[in-house]
Amino acid sequence: MLKHFYSYIVETESIEIELANLDLSEKEKEHLLRLVDSNINHSVVDTILSELCEEDKKEFLKHIKNKNQEKSWKMLYSKIQNAEEKIKKAAEDVKKEILEDIRALKKAK
Numbered sequence: 001m002l003k004h005f006y007s008y009i010v011e012t013e014s015i016e017i018e019l020a021n022l023d024l025s026e027k028e029k030e031h032l033l034r035l036v037d038s039n040i041n042h043s044v045v046d047t048i049l050s051e052l053c054e055e056d057k058k059e060f061l062k063h064i065k066n067k068n069q070e071k072s073w074k075m076l077y078s079k080i081q082n083a084e085e086k087i088k089k090a091a092e093d094v095k096k097e098i099l100e101d102i103r104a105l106k107k108a109k
Contacts, residue, residue, distance in 0.1 A: 005069045009084055010091040018102045040094045047090040051080045
């Protein structure tokens with residue numbers, strides 16, 4: 001999985017473990033993990049952008065594009081109250097949904 005500025009506060013091992021128990025090829029599992037990563041990233045970025053004004057959105061996206069984690073976090077801490085908690089919640093909501101889908105698939109078999 002890719003490293004994002006928030007990777008240290010969002011774990012995806014629980015999804016990796018669930019996927020490991022499915023009868024899928026390694027290529028399929030890797031593809032699904034990339035989709036999980038993408039979904040979590042989109043949710044996190046959407047959550048952040050919804051809290052910022054237009055000018056700050058552009059600046060934040062520039063920091064992400066340049067992979068400048070220090071400036072990204074500095075901006076988040078100054079502009080968004082409880083930024084880490086909001087990021088965690090966005091990621092956890094996506095993970096919960098995905099885990100429910102995987103478990104439902106297991107039961108259906």
